[in-house]
Amino acid sequence: MEIQEHIIELPKKVYIGTGILSKLKDYLFQLNVTSPLLIVTGPNVRKIVIDKILDNLNEINKIELIEVNDSTIDEVNRVEEKAKGSNLKFILGIGGGKTIDVTKYAAYKLNVNFISIPTAPSHDGIASPFASIKGLGKPVSVKAKMPYAIIADIDVLSTAPRRLINSGIGDTLGKLVAVRDWKLASKLTGEYYGDYTASLAILSAKHALSCTRIIHRDLKYSVRLLVEALISSGIAMGMAGSTRPASGSEHLFAHAVDLLQPNAALHGELVGIGTVIMAYIHGINWREIKRALNRIGLPTNVKELGISNEVIIKALTVAHSIRPERYTILGDRGLTWSSAEKVVRDTGIID
The missing domain is CATH 3.40.50.1970 (Rossmann fold)
Known part of the structure; x- marks a missing residue:
């Protein structure tokens, strides 16, 4: 190319x-x-x-x-x-x-x-x-x-309030999916893909995973690790010239929920849930991501956020249309209602 x-x-x-x-x-x-x-x-x-x-x-x-x-x-x-x-x-x-x-x-x-x-x-x-x-x-x-x-x-x-710190961890974990979406788009549409930049974003996500294991023992060290991961992710976007290394289908889902029910949750909380959902669709280890969210008290079921099952399912069916020029695992047509409901039930996002 x-x-x-x-x-x-x-x-x-x-x-x-x-x-x-x-x-x-x-x-x-x-x-x-x-x-x-x-x-x-x-x-x-x-x-x-x-x-x-x-x-x-x-x-x-x-x-x-x-x-x-x-x-x-x-x-x-x-x-x-x-x-x-x-x-x-x-x-x-x-x-x-x-x-x-x-x-x-x-x-x-x-x-x-x-x-x-x-x-x-x-x-x-x-x-x-x-x-x-x-x-x-x-x-x-x-x-x-x-x-x-x-x-x-x-x-x-x-x-900072612990909920905001957790939100930063949720946002950073999303890179695990964003990079997968970026690589998929590169294969199917010929879009530019930067291996080094993608690796930097994945490294940020791995540091966020580490934070979930040690934050209860050493808050300051974990926050420093998180901040360095957030900075690395931001720099990855600067290197890529787009938000691609840091924002994929998990962010499209988060934006869709926020459109349907504004201010229902913090951005990183919705991205965390979106990461579990999209990891399931990608066929990667969504259970590990969900366990990481649970370790620090990030919500993994919509009841914890006061969002209805219907809003979550609808968000998943319209997420692909939020940014139609950006190809992700959701494809051009998105998910049907029944497919979306199956995904969120299988992952325990809804009961």
Whole structure:
């Protein structure tokens, strides 16, 4: 197969460690970050984190702060408006997945550098050049700004709600299916497939599996392992030039559920369930994946999420239509109702 031009985007630097937010000023100096500086944060970011950051940056002349409440195009527009006319060159996104998504998409539209400072390891958006933004007419990720740098403080990330940490593990396990879908599409449609990039994504998923075995014994070590896996997954997307290494039929299922019953569950929770379902269809070891989810308390039955059997079955029948240009194990026509019901009953997703 002829290899066409392929452009790889990667962060300039990744800082990871315990208590490193206290060194933020030094990192920004190393990165040649200048004022004015815009900080985007979310409503659930612990006040102590923002105060610590602002105290650390007291020598920077002009810092603006804006709080966003959701990952919508309206919030992106608010950030853009705040940045207008300020000769801005850098935006810092400090918060969870929604905050990071808004910041990176606003940075993309403004064509400025984006620095990712996650406070919860809930999904691999902390390191990818793609964002999930509501209000753009489709529930899938859009092109955004690759982080210029990532600053991941394990002390901060370890104190995130456990449900968000588990969600990050669920999202990362999804790569086990995403890579299979990508390779299948390459064989059947001739789509570009990167062996090295796929291997990087699979390695991230294997680290997530390790997290499920040790997180009860050593939370901080597990969170560091998870964060490194999330960063690797994000970098894999940057290398591939698409979300292919990290998002397949398991993500299409998660998006379908979210369309049918918005905000019923966290993204990583739905991806975890989707990974079990799609592993079953692919004929790989779905039981091992389900055991991993159970070990850390991620839901494996829809009753735990308050979602009806009908919604789950319908989501499985329409998932293929969420992104019709992206071929997966679901094929062009998707599953029939009876086939979908059999899959979710056989895997114990519904009773």
